[in-house]
């Protein structure tokens with residue numbers, strides 16, 4: 001690996017201990033998030049990668065997209081050119097970050113294709129949630145794939161890289177073969193199994209964030225994965241069994257890192273299902289900290305913990321709460337495994353309003369399997385009723401809340417029970433969207449927004465792409481969505497890949513990764529979905545063998 005003397009530009013503020021770490025001549029790790037800095041600094045994965053590397057004695061810092069066109073990517077703290085790091089640990093959260101990866105490599109002076117790189121270039125490791133779904137389109141760009149928890153693989157990987165310093169590139173890569181949870185190119189062997197851990201402490205942000213999204217908020221994770229089993233959502237199926245950090249560990253991490261006046265952003269897909277939710281809320285508010293959960297389950301708010309949760313949110317000056325009904329009828333919610341009743345949503349909204357929460361954000365989907373026009377009409381009506389419930393709760397209290405709605409097309413995600421469902425065609429999706437928007441416009445008082453149809457279809461293309469898509473990703477030169485001509489030339493099978501039923505017997509493109517959840521379980525879940533039946537409750541730590549992630553067993 002090449003080494004040149006770093007010349008940090010003066011605009012980078014490098015903490016003394018990190019300057020030392022990079023100057024000692026040891027390994028240099030770039031924690032790469034293929035996004036702008038303000039977005040990347042709000043990614044806990046980047047903070048975790050830097051903390052893990054530094055705990056192993058390796059100098060580390062983030063690398064993001066350059067702030068200005070024409071600039072080369074550099075270490076965010078030192079300004080070291082990104083091509084001079086020894087290891088790029090890339091954490092990708094969304095498929096839409098794929099087109100950025102080859103462009104970022106090229107901008108750093110590194111050949112995008114792994115096969116074209118030599119001893120002068122960094123080794124490129126890919127992890128993150130998107131790597132767990134379908135990494136196939138970016139396999140030609142990476143040397144290493146680690147789809148599990150970073151804690152499970154990074155320390156051993158860094159140890160081997162350190163021990164192999166001075167060896168040739170291929171010898172270094174060979175020295176990594178056999179590490180559990182890691183695949184080494186050319187990725188032709190059996191699938192790599194995700195290795196998950198149960199860390200004692202949650203990730204809490206480590207790096208100065210400066211100008212970033214949510215700058216006044218201290219981010220801390222509450223758990224990994226989700227036991228809710230929503231059948232459209234990959235989070236609940238790609239990290240099994242799910243785990244929650246004990247309230248004491250979260251409170252300790254927050255206490256060590258927080259500053260007065262900062263809000264605490266709780267990062268985790270299923271805060272409402274945290275077994276120590278009440279204790280956690282009381283502890284955070286007892287430290288005088290405002291809290292901000294990502295979104296909450298209406299059934300939890302309507303349940304026994306609901307009043308305490310709503311009061312805690314309001315006491316913490318939480319002005320907007322996000323709920324995700326996703327569908328307008330109880331029938332369709334049973335299909336997607338969001339089994340709460342309209343009455344529970346009403347109780348949740350009223351509780352929030354009465355507790356003092358001012359604004360509501362609702363997530364709704366369209367284009368879902370089995371969806372009919374009456375589901376769309378019911379979705380618009382449900383949003384209108386939520387508006388009325390909130391107004392009624394505020395009456396006499398002096399508040400006037402807003403209700404905003406994020407309307408998003410259903411995108412079939414790999415590794416979910418709906419992974420092979422065809423997505424409705426663009427004109428059909430636009431018709432459904434138009435119907436929803438019109439109905440919402442008639443009821444008034446709500447602000448609709450959300451992802452557009454074209455963007456959703458292109459997201460579906462990336463989720464179902466194979467390594468042949470790498471040519472398109474390179475040609476995009478960091479732009480996404482790509483120009484129409486490029487798409488027609490380099491993704492001519494888009495219509496079939498996204499909108500047609502997946503041919504029986506055709507291998508899925510995401511076979512390079514094994515999550516532990518059995519295909520038979522996903523099929524059984526799909527069958528239950530079509531009958532509107534619930535799936536088995538996910539309760540780790542006992543005898544459950546339902547999905548295969550906690551050990552082999554017969555799917556129910």
Ligand code: SF4
Nearest residue numbers: 538539540544547550
């Ligand atoms: S085997 Fe059971 S408890 Fe374990 S992850 Fe699967 S559903 Fe959850």
